[in-house]
Amino acid sequence: MRAVALAKRPKGALTADCFTLVEAPAAAPQEGEVRIRGRYLSLDPYMRGAIDEHPLHGAPLPIGAVMPGRVVGEVTDSAHPDFKPGDLVRGDVGWRAAATVKGGALVKIPAGDLPLSWHTGVFGGPGLTAWIGYAVVGDPKPGETVVVSSAAGGVGMVAGQLGRARGCHVIGIAGGAAKCALAQSRFGFDEVIDYKAAPDLAAAVKAAAPRGVDFYFDNVGERTLDAVLANLNVRGRVALCGHIAAYNSLGSPDVGKRHYRDANSFRWRLQGFSVRDNADLWPRATAELMALAQAGKLVQHETVVDGLAGAGQGLADLIAGRVTGKAVVKLA
Amino acid sequence: MRAVALAKRPKGALTADCFTLVEAPAAAPQEGEVRIRGRYLSLDPYMRGAIDEHPLHGAPLPIGAVMPGRVVGEVTDSAHPDFKPGDLVRGDVGWRAAATVKGGALVKIPAGDLPLSWHTGVFGGPGLTAWIGYAVVGDPKPGETVVVSSAAGGVGMVAGQLGRARGCHVIGIAGGAAKCALAQSRFGFDEVIDYKAAPDLAAAVKAAAPRGVDFYFDNVGERTLDAVLANLNVRGRVALCGHIAAYNSLGSPDVGKRHYRDANSFRWRLQGFSVRDNADLWPRATAELMALAQAGKLVQHETVVDGLAGAGQGLADLIAGRVTGKAVVKLA
Numbered sequence: 148m149r150a151v152a153l154a155k156r157p158k159g160a161l162t163a164d165c166f167t168l169v170e171a172p173a174a175a176p177q178e179g180e181v182r183i184r185g186r187y188l189s190l191d192p193y194m195r196g197a198i199d200e201h202p203l204h205g206a207p208l209p210i211g212a213v214m215p216g217r218v219v220g221e222v223t224d225s226a227h228p229d230f231k232p233g234d235l236v237r238g239d240v241g242w243r244a245a246a247t248v249k250g251g252a253l254v255k256i257p258a259g260d261l262p263l264s265w266h267t268g269v270f271g272g273p274g275l276t277a278w279i280g281y282a283v284v285g286d287p288k289p290g291e292t293v294v295v296s297s298a299a300g301g302v303g304m305v306a307g308q309l310g311r312a313r314g315c316h317v318i319g320i321a322g323g324a325a326k327c328a329l330a331q332s333r334f335g336f337d338e339v340i341d342y343k344a345a346p347d348l349a350a351a352v353k354a355a356a357p358r359g360v361d362f363y364f365d366n367v368g369e370r371t372l373d374a375v376l377a378n379l380n381v382r383g384r385v386a387l388c389g390h391i392a393a394y395n396s397l398g399s400p401d402v403g404k405r406h407y408r409d410a411n412s413f414r415w416r417l418q419g420f421s422v423r424d425n426a427d428l429w430p431r432a433t434a435e436l437m438a439l440a441q442a443g444k445l446v447q448h449e450t451v452v453d454g455l456a457g458a459g460q461g462l463a464d465l466i467a468g469r470v471t472g473k474a475v476v477k478l479a
Numbered sequence: 480m481r482a483v484a485l486a487k488r489p490k491g492a493l494t495a496d497c498f499t500l501v502e503a504p505a506a507a508p509q510e511g512e513v514r515i516r517g518r519y520l521s522l523d524p525y526m527r528g529a530i531d532e533h534p535l536h537g538a539p540l541p542i543g544a545v546m547p548g549r550v551v552g553e554v555t556d557s558a559h560p561d562f563k564p565g566d567l568v569r570g571d572v573g574w575r576a577a578a579t580v581k582g583g584a585l586v587k588i589p590a591g592d593l594p595l596s597w598h599t600g601v602f603g604g605p606g607l608t609a610w611i612g613y614a615v616v617g618d619p620k621p622g623e624t625v626v627v628s629s630a631a632g633g634v635g636m637v638a639g640q641l642g643r644a645r646g647c648h649v650i651g652i653a654g655g656a657a658k659c660a661l662a663q664s665r666f667g668f669d670e671v672i673d674y675k676a677a678p679d680l681a682a683a684v685k686a687a688a689p690r691g692v693d694f695y696f697d698n699v700g701e702r703t704l705d706a707v708l709a710n711l712n713v714r715g716r717v718a719l720c721g722h723i724a725a726y727n728s729l730g731s732p733d734v735g736k737r738h739y740r741d742a743n744s745f746r747w748r749l750q751g752f753s754v755r756d757n758a759d760l761w762p763r764a765t766a767e768l769m770a771l772a773q774a775g776k777l778v779q780h781e782t783v784v785d786g787l788a789g790a791g792q793g794l795a796d797l798i799a800g801r802v803t804g805k806a807v808v809k810l811a
Contacts, residue, residue, distance in 0.1 A: 368739055382756065387743040407700055407749075411719040414751040419743040424714065 148172045150213045151242035151458050153198055161195060161466050166459030171213060173245040175224060182224040182247045183236060188458060189217045189267035190474035191301065192389065195466050214242040214458075218478070219256065219266045230255075237266050242458055244478050261440055265447045268473035269305050270436055275422045277305035277364070278432040280386035281313075283425060284418045285362035287384075289314030292356045294375050295336070297366035299326035299448075301473040302388060304334050305436075306364040308445050311335035315362075318355045320348075320371060322468060329471050333448050348374035364388060376406050379415060387419040448472030480504045482545045483574035483790050485530055493527060493798050498791030503545060505577040507556060514556040514579045515568060520790060521549045521599035522806035523633065524721065527798050546574040546790075550810070551588065551598045562587070569598050574790055576810050593772055597779045600805035601637050602768055607754045609637035609696070610764040612718035613645075615757060616750045617694035619716075621646030624688045626707050627668070629698035631658035631780075633805040634720060636666050637768075638696045640777050643667035647694075650687045652680075652703060654800060661803050665780050680706035696720060708738050711747060719751040780804030 150171035157165045176182045197215055198208050208215065218241070222234040227250030230236070235256040240246040256266050268274060287293050293310040297303040298319025307330060310317035319330045319339040327339040338355045345351040352360065352374050359380035365372055368390035379385070410417060422429075439445035450470045452461035458476045465474045482503035489497045508514045529547055530540050540547065550573070554566040559582030562568070570585040572578040588598050600606060619625050625642040629635040630651025639662060642649035651662045651671040659671040670687045677683040684692065684706050691712035697704055700722035711717070742749060754761075771777035782802045784793035790808045797806045 365743075368743065372739060387739065387747075390740045390743050407704060407719065408722045410749060411697075411700065411722050411751045414753050414756060416748065416750040417739075417742060418748040418750070419746040421746050424746060 149244050149455055151455055152211055152213050153208050155210060156198060156200065156207070161463045163460040163463055165198070166214070166462075168456060169213070171243055171246075173243070173247045176226040176247050179227050179249055179251075180247055181222055181227050181230045181236075181250045181253060182245065183218070183220040183238075183240070183253070184223050184245050185218040185220040185240070185243060185478040187219045187264045187267050188242055188455070188476040188478055189219075189271055190452075190458065190462050190465050190470075190476060191216070191272060192466065194462055215239065216242050217267065217271060218243065218246070219263055219271075220478070225250075235263065237271065242455060242476075244455060257437075259437070259441075261437075262447070264449060264451075264473075264475050264477075265440070267475050268301055268449065269440060269445055269447045270433060272422060273301040273473065274305045274436045275429060275432050276302050276388060277309055278436060279420060279422055279425050279428060280306065280364055280388055281309050282428060282432070283420050284386040284416070285364065285384045287313055287315050287362040290316070291361035292316045292318065292358060292380075293362045293364065294318045294320065294352065294356065294360050295364045295366070296320040296371050296375075297389070298330040298334070298336055298339055299471045300366060303330070303364070303366055304448060304472055305445070306366075307334040307336045308439070310364075311337075312439055312444050316356075318352070318360075320352075320367075320375075326471055329448065333446060342371060349377040352378045359383075362386070373406075376409070379409075379413070381413045383413065383415050385415065385417045387417060449475045452476045454478070481576050481787055483787055484543055484545050485540050487542065488530060488532065488539070493795045495792040495795055497530070498546065498794075500788060501545070503575055503578075505575070505579045508558040508579050511559050511581055511583075512579055513554055513559050513562045513568075513582045513585060514577065515550070515552040515570070515572070515585070516555050516577050517550040517552040517572070517575060517810040519551045519596045519599050520574055520787070520808040520810055521551075521603055522784075522790065522794050522797050522802075522808060523548070523604060524798065526794055547571065548574050549599065549603060550575065550578070551595055551603075552810070557582075567595065569603070574787060574808075576787060589769075591769075591773075593769075594779070596781060596783075596805075596807050596809075597772070599807050600633055600781065601772060601777055601779045602765060604754060605633040605805065606637045606768045607761060607764050608634050608720060609641055610768060611752060611754055611757050611760060612638065612696055612720055613641050614760060614764070615752050616718040616748070617696065617716045619645055619647050619694040622648070623693035624648045624650065624690060624712075625694045625696065626650045626652065626684065626688065626692050627696045627698070628652040628703050628707075629721070630662040630666065630668055630671055631803045632698060635662075635696070635698055636780060636804055637777070638698075639666040639668045640771070642696075643669075644771055644776050648688075650684070650692075652684075652699075652707075658803055661780065665778060674703060681709040684710045691715075694718070705738075708741070708747075711741075711745070713745045715745065715747050717747065717749045719749060781807045784808045786810070 154167040236253040238253040293315045295306040298321040319336040363375045363385045366389040486499040567588040568585040625647045627638040630653040651668040695707045695717045698721040
């Protein structure tokens with residue numbers, strides 16, 4: 148009955164000693180409650196923001212509190228009419244090996260022959276994020292050119308495969324030869340640019356997208372955003388999904404102003420979005436993502452940490468860019 | 480049978496001596512053609528771009544060529560089955576007192592008791608521009624807060640009245656007490672900020688919009704855009720319609736980068752758009768704009784130049800910000 152709590156607030160780069168294992172018993176369920184045993188915990192970039200003191204994220208998690216996070220698991224006891232032992236569920240129960248929560252906080256996972264851990268990724272928050280960025284912002288047509296940054300990451304992995312499934316020309320951007328090779332071989336990117344090996348990123352995007360870019364799924368912001376905007380076509384769309392590069396204060400400070408003018412002249416659409424704002428789309432998104440996976444057109448690559456004791460190091464690796472695909476902690 | 484041609488290309492500020500009057504006879508119409516006598520010529524900011532060497536606008540108008548522009552006029556001779564003498568029409572025929580053009584280049588204006596000159600403004604390009612910015616980008620709901628820059632200009636005038644008609648709280652931004660008074664008294668803005676008298680524009684927007692801004696109809700860009708973005712709510716929208724301030728190289732170069740990150744976090748939508756891209760919406764837009772005017776909820780204020788000889792000075796005044804409402808040249 149273990150859990151992971153925040154031991155201290157990180158200063159700069161996140162390190163494993165910011166976390167500590169604690170005992171957190173899961174009581175017998177009361178009326179309307181369900182007890183679950185966790186099978187997989189999802190590690191996601193938003194967790195860095197939740198423990199930081201960045202004003203965007205409101206009050207930070209208190210020291211000593213259990214870390215927030217989504218778990219995929221199995222019902223062991225139920226005092227809720229909709230759940231019975233053995234049911235597979237997912238819910239935001241935190242970094243816990245077991246938990247007792249209200250039934251309304253859980254969503255049942257349909258039985259199937261795809262790996263259960265995929266419900267942390269391609270069928271979880273990252274999959275919904277990618278799907279909603281396509282549906283609400285980009286909506287690229289067959290033959291259009293799509294660029295995805297963090298192409299080997301949890302969201303980028305799905306964004307690339309969705310582009311391929313739509314018949315787009317899909318270009319990835321990732322850091323390092325290993326990530327680029329993975330993105331091209333497993334996620335169906337037509338081409339992947341290694342930004343660490345590209346002295347002029349805008350020129351590299353231009354070479355990969357000679358007809359220009361129609362939709363940019365942006366997971367990083369900053370100088371990568373600048374390089375893609377320099378190649379964005381008339382009526383181009385940008386899904387502003389993540390801004391990881393800003394955490395390191397990279398970037399070219401004078402690019403923004405020019406691009407606002409270009410957005411006007413070239414009729415661009417730049418849009419932030421969230422999964423939470425689009426809850427009405429979740430059922431359709433999940434159904435489509437699962438159908439794609441059943442058809443063999445959507446796969447999850449994952450980096451697995453074995454056990455809660457390694458979860459803190461796993462999150463530190465994720466934020467530092469040392470993880471490929473979906474970061475998952477195996478609990479059982 | 481006079482017209483106005485480009486005499487020389489402007490260097491910096493536009494001046495009247497860049498234009499010259501020329502004779503330009505309108506020949507008798509051949510099969511499919513129509514001869515019209517102009518009644519009003521519309522002066523619009525895009526004309527500055529058409530004669531400039533800015534690379535966004537492609538090849539500039541050659542020296543000696545007749546200036547482009549939209550005219551509202553009356554058919555005098557017709558060799559086209561759809562038109563007869565006396566019909567009222569509008570078309571992009573240039574700065575000409577009379578012209579012979581293909582019938583397909585003209586649109587008939589329905590007879591009515593509203594002033595004919597309004598077809599250069601609230602029922603013309605500026606009206607369509609404002610309507611499409613609302614329909615395609617902003618779509619503000621009753622009670623939401625809308626900000627419009629260039630509030631006393633040809634587009635801003637309509638944008639303010641559309642906001643009022645939708646039951647929004649509408650805040651204008653304009654330069655100088657006279658424009659502010661006009662916007663508030665004639666265009667129904669709830670409040671108008673004089674940016675020339677506001678030492679801290681972001682603070683002035685905050686004071687006028689204590690609940691934040693939901694939709695910004697941006698006609699100017701640069702530091703005004705920055706000040707409004709500083710007050711934009713979660714899920715805020717920005718219609719990027721014009722960037723007049725950039726012509727004077729004002730602005731704060733480091734604001735753009737920060738705002739991209741905010742757009743991500745706060746789920747903003749920043750979108751350029753054009754009337755031309757949305758031709759399918761023109762009939763609905765025109766019908767709604769005319770119905771609003773018939774109901775007394777949409778008026779045109781105009782600054783009228785008498786005769787083609789003053790058209791060049793009129794355009795120079797428009798670009799320099801010396802015009803209130805729609806700039807129109809009376810031809811007949």
